[in-house]
Amino acid sequence: xxxxxxxxxxxxxxxxxxxxxxxxxxxxxxxxxxxxxxxxxxxxxxxxxxxxxxxxxxxxxxxxxxxxxxxxxxxxxxxxxxxxxxxxxxxxxxxxxxxxxxxxxxxxxxxxxxxxxxxxxxxxxxxxxxxxxxxxxxxxxxxxxxxxxxxxxxxxxxxxxxxxxxxxxxxxxxxxxxxxxxxxxxxxxxxxxxxxxxxxxxxxxxxxxxxxxxxxxxxxxxxxxxxxxxxxxxxxxxxxxxxxxxxxxxxxxxxxxxxxxxxxxxxxxxxxxxxxxxxxxxxxxxxxxxxxxxxxxxxxxxxx
Amino acid sequence: xxxxxxxxxxxxxxxxxxxxxxxxxxxxxxxxxxxxxxxxxxxxxxxxxxxxxxxxxxxxxxxxxxxxxxxxxxxxxxxxxxxxxxxxxxxxxxxxxxxxxxxxxxxxxxxxxxxxxxxxxxxxxxxxxxxxxxxxxxxxxxxxxxxxxxxxxxxxxxxxxxxxxxxxxxxxxxxxxxxxxxxxxxxxxxxxxxxxxxxxxxxxxxxxxxxxxxxxxxxxxxxxxxxxxxxxxxxxxxxxxxxxxxxxxxxxxxxxxxxxxxxxxxxxxxxxxxxxxxxxxxxxxxxxxxxxxxxxxxxxxxxxxxxxxxxxxxxxxxxxxxxxxxxxxxxxxxxxxxxxxxxxxxxxxxxxxxxxxxxxxxxxxxxxxxxxxxxxxxxxxxxxxxxxxxxxxxxxxxxxxxxxxxxxxxxxxxxxxxxxxxxxxxxxxxxxxxxxxxxxxxxxxxxxxxxxxxxxxxxxxxxxxxxxxxxxxxxxxxxxxxxxxxxx
Numbered sequence: 001x002x003x004x005x006x007x008x009x010x011x012x013x014x015x016x017x018x019x020x021x022x023x024x025x026x027x028x029x030x031x032x033x034x035x036x037x038x039x040x041x042x043x044x045x046x047x048x049x050x051x052x053x054x055x056x057x058x059x060x061x062x063x064x065x066x067x068x069x070x071x072x073x074x075x076x077x078x079x080x081x082x083x084x085x086x087x088x089x090x091x092x093x094x095x096x097x098x099x100x101x102x103x104x105x106x107x108x109x110x111x112x113x114x115x116x117x118x119x120x121x122x123x124x125x126x127x128x129x130x131x132x133x134x135x136x137x138x139x140x141x142x143x144x145x146x147x148x149x150x151x152x153x154x155x156x157x158x159x160x161x162x163x164x165x166x167x168x169x170x171x172x173x174x175x176x177x178x179x180x181x182x183x184x185x186x187x188x189x190x191x192x193x194x195x196x197x198x199x200x201x202x203x204x205x206x207x208x209x210x211x212x213x214x215x216x217x218x219x220x221x222x223x224x225x226x227x228x229x230x231x232x233x234x235x236x237x238x239x240x241x242x243x244x245x246x247x248x249x250x251x252x253x254x255x256x257x258x259x260x261x262x263x264x265x266x267x268x269x270x271x272x273x274x275x276x277x278x279x280x281x282x283x284x285x286x287x288x289x290x291x292x293x294x295x296x297x298x299x300x301x302x303x304x
Numbered sequence: 305x306x307x308x309x310x311x312x313x314x315x316x317x318x319x320x321x322x323x324x325x326x327x328x329x330x331x332x333x334x335x336x337x338x339x340x341x342x343x344x345x346x347x348x349x350x351x352x353x354x355x356x357x358x359x360x361x362x363x364x365x366x367x368x369x370x371x372x373x374x375x376x377x378x379x380x381x382x383x384x385x386x387x388x389x390x391x392x393x394x395x396x397x398x399x400x401x402x403x404x405x406x407x408x409x410x411x412x413x414x415x416x417x418x419x420x421x422x423x424x425x426x427x428x429x430x431x432x433x434x435x436x437x438x439x440x441x442x443x444x445x446x447x448x449x450x451x452x453x454x455x456x457x458x459x460x461x462x463x464x465x466x467x468x469x470x471x472x473x474x475x476x477x478x479x480x481x482x483x484x485x486x487x488x489x490x491x492x493x494x495x496x497x498x499x500x501x502x503x504x505x506x507x508x509x510x511x512x513x514x515x516x517x518x519x520x521x522x523x524x525x526x527x528x529x530x531x532x533x534x535x536x537x538x539x540x541x542x543x544x545x546x547x548x549x550x551x552x553x554x555x556x557x558x559x560x561x562x563x564x565x566x567x568x569x570x571x572x573x574x575x576x577x578x579x580x581x582x583x584x585x586x587x588x589x590x591x592x593x594x595x596x597x598x599x600x601x602x603x604x605x606x607x608x609x610x611x612x613x614x615x616x617x618x619x620x621x622x623x624x625x626x627x628x629x630x631x632x633x634x635x636x637x638x639x640x641x642x643x644x645x646x647x648x649x650x651x652x653x654x655x656x657x658x659x660x661x662x663x664x665x666x667x668x669x670x671x672x673x674x675x676x677x678x679x680x681x682x683x684x685x686x687x688x689x690x691x692x693x694x695x696x697x698x699x700x701x702x703x704x705x706x707x708x709x710x711x712x713x714x715x716x717x718x719x720x721x722x723x724x725x726x727x728x729x730x731x732x733x734x735x736x737x738x739x740x741x742x743x744x745x746x747x748x749x750x751x752x753x754x755x756x757x758x759x760x761x762x763x764x765x766x767x768x769x770x771x772x773x774x775x776x777x778x779x780x781x782x783x784x785x786x787x788x789x790x791x792x
Binding site for chain 1 (some may be wrong): 556
């Protein structure tokens with residue numbers, strides 16, 4: 001449940017940031033590239049190309065937002081989250097259930113005409129509001145027991161995954177900019193876009209007190225110990241959740257908990273200069289390791 | 305003649321004014337055609353709906369300003385905003401941008417000169433008595449070399465379009481120009497409402513302004529400082545421009561401080577923090593010269609930092625804009641800007657000045673006193689539209705009263721012909737329709753060590769009362785988004 005909900009939030013924020021970016025982007029950045037970027041991040045590019053739809057803003061937004069046959073769409077994830085909540089209704093609070101169910105009905109009643117009428121900004125704003133309310137109910141109306149820890153584990157794993165996906169997408173976008181006259185400005189735009197997509201724009205500026213640059217953004221989103229969207233922050237919380245569930249201080253080699261701690265150590269003691277040598281290779285490797293962690297978690301706790 | 309519908313149903317075109325969207329024959333100007341299609345398709349109900357969305361959006365962003373009043377805390381108001389944007393084709397904008405850069409470059413050289421060699425005074429291009437009688441000339445700046453030789457890091461040039469279709473500079477605003485936060489907030493709101501229009505017109509973005517501002521500020525830190533600490537100094541939450549101070553500090557990610565948050569020790573400026581004093585290298589002050597340091601200027605000031613000027617003179621901190629820049633936007637000195645451009649750059653001014661009479665000159669004062677009803681008379685040292693006298697709107701008694709003021713202190717006043725500011729469709733809520741209203745443009749420019757930058761567009765200010773020529777927010781003015789468009 002935690003993973004599905006978290007995914008809707010990130011896809012929505014990324015789409016919203018890119019929606020506005022497509023207005024501000026210099027003419028040399030083609031609108032199609034921005035839409036491809038959104039599809040890539042949402043994991044929907046291949047499906048979309050296969051669907052024969054036009055590369056057009058509202059079409060892309062509808063596909064990643066409301067297409068019930070697209071397994072990466074927001075609607076698909078909300079349906080799954082609601083199913084999970086329904087199955088665990090006896091263990092969760094009525095406040096949490098109602099907020100998830102309201103979210104589901106909002107999405108489910110949204111047809112193409114209504115979506116067209118409210119537009120991308122209002123739609124994504126609403127998604128983010130639903131997520132805020134649900135997150136509040138998770139933290140403030142549940143016992144902080146194993147079930148709560150499992151929900152949080154899902155959220156932290158998904159957040160780590162989505163942030164890495166955004167970083168990879170933006171690195172690819174920046175690499176696609178021709179090294180010409182407007183390179184610096186375009187790099188700045190893409191970088192700001194990455195920070196806004198991860199809600200890190202304000203805090204990274206306050207942290208560095210400098211004009212944002214790509215190096216700082218990668219460092220902030222990967223290594224910062226106190227920013228809730230950073231990779232290290234979330235890996236620390238994953239480790240902490242696992243330790244609380246098992247309630248033992250020492251774990252066997254190759255266990256889920258051992259792997260989580262090892263992954264945290266390897267990332268938090270990496271320097272940004274090392275990451276910058278081959279950033280794509282680093283993040284692809286990290287993405288694979290987080291996926292393995294998620295598989296191990298599922299095997300241990302969610303498969304019967 | 306175009307058919308007028310929706311909110312333009314009763315739109316009246318006064319041929320005496322230059323309407324930016326309509327010709328005097330009632331045709332829509334080419335670059336407004338697509339915009340007009342969108343606006344004409346809205347009926348009153350639809351227009352009111354999106355107007356409410358815009359207002360709510362600005363309200364939630366906190367886009368408000370304080371008006372001084374008898375109440376201790378002042379009055380907070382939502383800055384009125386009109387949805388119909390002002391559009392400037394990019395080739396036309398190019399002239400404005402180049403003109404502002406030329407003007408600022410010359411004025412900066414002028415400031416260096418008058419605080420050093422004073423060649424322009426010796427060559428009698430600008431009368432020295434005019435300069436030395438300005439309350440904004442600061443002798444404490446004599447011989448000071450600000451980092452990069454830059455005095456006017458941030459400027460807000462007020463420009464109007466006259467009924468001859470040409471642009472004229474009204475004022476240079478070289479001290480603490482306000483308004484850029486409204487530009488950025490207005491744009492955020494407009495993007496949420498008119499997404500398709502932005503794509504259609506390829507409107508030049510404004511979002512990079514705060515990054516450019518921070519780069520500018522950092523570029524002029526004292527020498528040998530690799531990672532300068534920069535702050536925004538505000539007079540406090542009751543100041544009329546406090547929204548802007550906090551907005552800019554937040555957007556740049558730097559601290560917003562009041563005078564009491566800083567102190568000076570051994571000619572270095574420090575900020576009080578919970579982990580002890582932290583050295584400050586650049587102060588972007590939004591406090592007037594007279595209040596920045598009670599040890600040097602107004603001794604009663606509690607808004608500034610005692611010892612700040614000494615630290616500045618020692619080269620240990622930079623102040624943005626430099627103290628004493630106001631002398632160049634004294635409205636009497638303004639009249640010499642075309643000569644200043646020719647003197648320092650050997651170029652003809654790209655942007656026009658409004659013809660100006662200086663009351664300190666007996667022959668010009670005589671003309672002013674005899675033609676008060678046809679002139680705008682302004683105090684040289686006021687801003688925000690305060691003290692402005694518009695002759696054709698005054699009674700005989702008021703004119704006689706104002707004449708006395710000029711007689712008593714001629715140096716304080718200049719006069720200009722009543723320029724016909726261009727007009728643009730503005731929705732008047734009480735009348736429930738669009739009407740012509742006068743507008744001007746405040747264009748914002750930055751001057752750093754490595755780059756001079758002009759924000760594309762700027763703040764279009766609109767006088768909301770019918771026939772009014774004063775657009776300042778403190779005088780009931782509102783604003784519009786300004787689109788520099790590449791495709792139309």
